[in-house]
Amino acid sequence: MSTRYLESLFNPESIAVIGASERADNLGGMVLRNLLGGGYPGRLVVVNQSDYENVHGVPCVRKVSKLDFSPDLAIICTPPDTVPKMIRKLGECGVRTAIVMTGGMSRTHSKTGQPLMYSVRDAARETGIRVLGPNTIGLMVPARHLNATYAHMGAIPGRVAFVGQSGTIASSVLDWAFARGVGFSYFLTLGDGMDIDHDDLIDYLAQDTQTRAILLHIENIPNPRRFMSAVRVASRTKPVIAVKSGRVPESEWFTHALPAGIKRSDPVYDAMLQRAGVLRVDGLGQMFDALETLTRMRPLRRESLAIMANGVGPGVLAVDRLADLGGELAELSEDTVRELGELLPPYWTRKNPIDLNYDATPELYGKAIKILAKDPNVANVLVMYAPTLIEDSLQIADSVVQASKGTRLNIFTCWLGQSTVMDSREEFYRAGLPSFFNPEKAVMAFMQHVRHQRIQRLLTETPESFTDHFADRANTRKLVARALRDGRRHLSNREARRVICDYGINTIETVYCDDVEEVLEVFAVERRPIDVTVIHEDVCYPFLDLSPTQRRYKGTVKKLNSEQVIIDSCRFLMDEYREHFPKSGFLGFAVQRSYQHVGGIEFSVGITRDEVFGPLVVCGAAGAQINIMTDRQIALPPLNMVLARELLRRTYMYKLLKEHSLKPEEDIRAVSETLVTLSQIVIDIPEIKGLEISPLLFNEQGAVAVNIAIDLDEHPVKPIIQPYPRELEEWLVLPKSGRRVIIRPVLAEDEPAHRLFHEHQSPESIRYRFFQYRKHFSREDVAQMVQIDYDREMVFIANAPREDGEGEETLGTVRTWTDADNLRCEFAVMVDDRMKGEGLGVALMQKMIDYCRARGTMEMIGNVLPDNRPMLQLAEHLGFEIKYNPEEEVMDLRLVLNEPQKDWQKERLGKGGHL
Template sequence: MSTKYLKRFFKPKSIVVFGASEKENSMGGILLQNLLEGGYQGKLAVVNKRGYDSVFGVPCYKSMAQLPEMPELAIICSPPESVAELVRKLGAHMVKAAMILTGGLSRSSEERGNCLRDDIREAAKPYGIRILGPDCMGMLVPGHNMNASYSHVNIKKGKVSYIGQSGLLGTAMIDWANGQEIGFSHFLTLGEGVDLDLPSIIDYLAQDPYTQSILIQMDQLKGSSRDLLSALRAASRNKLVLVLKSDIIFDEDKEHLLAPGIKDEDMVYDAALRRAGVVRVETIDQLYNALETLTRMKPMRGERLALVCNGMGPNALATDQLLRSGGELSELTDETIEALRQVLPDHWNLKNPIDLHADATPERFAKVTQILTKDKNVDAVLVTHAPTRMAPGLATAEEIIKVVRNTPRNILTCWMGRSTAIECRNRFNASGVTTFITPEEAVDAFMHMVDFRRNQEVMKQTPAPFIDQNEQNHIRAKKLIADAMAEGRDYLTHNEACDLLDQYDIPVSNTHYATDVDGVVKIAQKLGGAVAVKAMHPENVYPFNYDNKGQLRWKDLALDLFSASEVNQAVTQLAYRVQERFPLGDLHGFCVQQMKRGFQSLQINMGITRDPVFGPILLFGSGGYTVDVLADRQVMLPPLNLSLAEQLIKNSHVYSVLKENSEQLERDLEQLSTLLIKLSQMVVELPNLKGLEINPLLINRRGVLAVDVSVSLGEASQLAISPYPEYLAEEIKLRRSGRPGIVRAIRGEDEPNHLEFYNQLSPESIRLRYFYSRGIPTHQELANWTQIDYDREMAFIVTSPRLEGKGWETLGVVRAVTDADNVRAEFSVVIRDDLQGEGLGVVLMQKAIDYCKARGTLMLMGSTLTSNKGMQGLALKLGFKNHYNMEEDVIEMEMMLNQPTEDWQNYRLQH
């Protein structure tokens, strides 16, 4: 939904509370008192059918009809049975926003038997009224003096926004934050989420200038995973986002919710959140520590940590936790070591972590910390204090606070103990200094910032050049799957699965097929040497279909068979074992391959599975047919580029084995990454591909080879992250020169060419495009321009082979950003100066018009400077209506693409 609607919730000019009274424990009464005590400046009223004259001094009316004017926000605390009808009346009176604190709406209605929550949704739908809740704790916005909640205390003003699903966890968070002197810009819980969803709130807060960080607590993902990841990715590009994801599904209900090949849904959530550029915390303690970090830490310049303490015991604990978490200790420069020699005792070990010794004074603490903050190899310092007579806690804290105020480096503190440490920690809190109770907590909080920094780096990496696709082969792959499904099968035969890999140029072991034992013997004699035989049956045609011990797969195999008699005996026993488990008619025959031992091969498992929440997922890890394959299973959401594929591989145990044993590590890494890219292409191009497992995939000095593969089919699925829209590409010729070009959607690999394109624009073209003069864009800006979310915006470029040299160059670009309700899209376009008059403006603008019209956008609009006569003329030529905006001093250009079909759409177009 559009974030403009949310202003009615976060900044309402008038509020009416339904169901408030002065009775003890009245939820509406508590909320009204909080509004009054918080200093809310807007108009307030109460509606209660008992007809009080006032409630806590606020005018009260017996019915909605008696209200002198309708509110911007209605807050409902009425009995559950009355809520749906109340929402219907609010909608009829043109109220557009309602917040429902009433709980108990999940139970069935006595009249119709359906859920009361569903009644509310149906009541709101005809009127376009937006609903927050039910069963939410309310909303607190200190910058607007609004405490519209049942919280027992108000919140302080800060820069962190909190969005939760649990109201009780929310009130606990408020209580803890007040004790730590931590504030918020926004604080709310969503409750059961009838209408307003998490992605919409994230979008609003991502644009809020007073919010620097977003903290999210969620139990279960509701709604579209694509919408959530899209919102998280957009927010995390500019703000630090942390998520506490809890799991409230009982164990006995979880098995059918797991993707085949996945034993822990947390693995998938981790992969999804990491792909979105956010950091996940796992416990309430980590959530509190993360909030401490979010609020007080300065921007990260790196991830190397220096440790300081007046004893090595706490330093050892911190070091262990840091290295266990994948962190990095700073290596001190020679200049720093020499400076520390002047401060520390002679028996100092000249290394990080630094032991100040038990006789350390407050001045020694401060001087050492100050020296470390000037070391170019130190990105942050953790100062840990254990109480002694020589280093009084409070005096030492005061000295450290002085250092913190005079350095851009992050300094974390940990004052251990309780009786004397509490006052010190309170002093740190009051001074805005990050502080923790234990060294391990401090390191965990630091690693949250490191994880965020790493995720951001991955998101903004420039992908390697795109791999050209073999379109004809991929058409054959689609037909292969369509034919199997037409026969009523939800799997491919082994021969078909190998053919599928072959269509994507994935090397597959040469396989022969036989229907009986005699046929296997004949094939083995022809092949010569050792052979492997696999019995095919209804279970092993499906990927990841093996028991927890991995033993059933071994029962389907006979390996290292040499002589004809050995083959006969082993395959006969194999057939008997299979017949014990399946009827004779279910035996699908045998696969026969030459054994591949002797080449020092590493076995790998990679494939595709489908998660019930996030859709298709790529897997990578150690291969084989034992349970060990589950111990090294790494996952990532498609689509992938080479940077993401390499990251997936490097997270696995396979990579550490490769590093130790590979003669050509870079080649092996490139080959495996390329295979993962091809699997990613399969996911995008073959939506009915439900699962695929290559196990084992052999890699050795000769290259890679898929030995065994299985494929399952199902209903078409949607990726959680929108893939590259290859289908939108089309060939063109420039109008005057006849130069060939391609109009297509932009992609991350275009970043170098896009920088070159920008540098060829004249200062005047830049001013007309951006409305001001600006310098060369940074890598982060270029990444934001080229690595776009195709669900939220579209940028088409014209690219053409270079007139001199190899490769392609960018000639022009048009960008269209659509609001969340798909009502309006805003465009911008720029053409290289030396190509004016080639008709590229018309080509790009028409492409944007056609695209937005096809996706159902109602209006395409843009604005340009009054001096930009060329853009104004182009807009008129294409059918836009131009008018002058006196307030902004710009020309606004608008074109209706589709007619509204709902009242709320008409309302949006008029406001």
């Protein structure tokens, strides 16, 4: 990912249109007309091999080599086979960015046999030019009068950025947005995305102060890890709303092999977008409806909804849709019911939704809103109106607008109809109130706001500590390494059981037998009922998948209580095995005593691995009577307890657990702990390709694994979210106090200790760190500090055991934020006031310097208050260049970590460009 030269793309001072002519159907000519019509203020030139003096009044030259200047942006509209050579020539001439509008390059092949678009990519990489496309509609920046597209209409200026992949979809978005009065800060499509991709643009837009929201149309994501890292940064500061097309196999344009245990790729995208903080919607209509509520409504204090209308019917439709989407109605207080009763007919329902009656006046609407504003149970109100002969819709709209001013309520409206309510809708638009044509769309848009806020909450949740990140799993590593060394691609049932036992997951006591005689010997020990499972090579692989046309395979027989029954059952199991798996080698029988008290609702949990998205954690139903694939839900590792609970909550089995378990909270926690542990297993031992526990049952100790299967891969795909980097942990002993301190990356679970650390510092230390006095740090403030993306930022904390023996305390912290191009990182450091003279600040800073230097960052920068002598002395000791900044009245600190090797790096660092 890189924002290199994107400023030249979005704000070019000069543009060359290559291949433009005055023919009506000429692609370059269309682009040139849009540039001229949009009032582009920069320098324009046309390149066309025909001997034109000018095209549409713009000077023309025959070749790129004939240009007397190097344009910031080149727009290429020439035939496919000319494009790679043109890109190379432009890059060699010093052109920084190019838009390739030529289509068909994915289906036109070069002499090497690969599609021409890859030749474009190779030429761009070799010469350093940035390329948007091929097959892009182009780019609009309305505020800068830049319309470098062949679109049928321009965009109006606004605060929303749109990044699409399809030009035809983008054209319809323009029409749609214009009709709704939505303006854009940036509007473009990626096309084939050979160079500039979603993550590059999202990084740029995340920093852009003119962009309040980002809309994405996604067909595929070539590099999920880079995409995830960029979007997680952007979604923390502005809404990101996405439409992902290709939801079913028949509509997927880019397909790849599905991982074991998963039938469609769409749920994987769902899990990724949710984890990134993106609100995914089902279509363009929902995208703009969600944009209405997310940008025009305040954050939700409550998720419940109050509904009022001038009739029963609209309210009922709204309630039905709310129930379908899992929403809830606000419960009106007694005072609210009493006050509304003084205004409404005696036969009103005295509950939510509120029927104002068909003859409701503007005054009644206004008074009802003011009554609801006083109700502590009401935070969000949907105000609806159906046209009547009695009242004027515009007057009622004006009354709603006036009543909404100064209120704490989130108010949005639904004026049903079309022709007679357009003026009212315009009134709402000018007042900043979201408005919709029908109850279903209004409620859906509200629930999108609810969903977005829930997703955002997950980004800042700080979970309780559960997984032991620091435990030694050497035995499991040796076991897996030995299996791979022996050429095996799976673990035996016995080995798989040892792996999860090593990680603390309870299993049913199991005895392995080579034949029926050994099974009978196990039974003879206590002569109590046993369960017998046939073990063969295929069942050692997770997510055993039979064809839907096959008869169900039975691999276990339960509660066998006599020798003859055991013999007959083992014979039956062997017949089943031979019929369904004739080529699978027989490995014996697994025997479990039936009196082991396990039972309850059966879960199937595990790990599978996608070739693009890496490892995935799955959770859902198990058992013969359940459609396992329908209930299977997906999440991306690493997981913590909050994320594990969210994954579990999405399953149907969660509802059964809540309703039928004797100990629902204990069982929910047990399943969540198991999911977190599985997540840790795949991070610790990446060679584990897949792992399935089916079923996962319960006993008095918690969750218990019955059957386990694990397969292996010597070349695993890494997680797309950087897990906790355990290798960066370091221990040291403080020279004065002798305290043993661990310096390690921060974890989300560190939030309580991190908050105490900040609250215990002196006012002066807080001022030095935050450039202002702060008395209080909320949980949300500190959550932002500890919930980090290790790909983008790093926080090292110094922790030591508390003197009272109650857990750990934080003694110091240093953090850096790194730009998308890994050019600069900005640091901040703070050490506990009690640690003065211990050298902890030096140790933290040196560790961060070493880390940033090793990852290739060019410079470390920071700002220090002029009176912060301790920090200035530390910076001088570490070799920082220190200069006074009179504009900001701070000391600027700069430390060179690595020398830039490329011209663009030198240019950006020399200019001090934006990060």
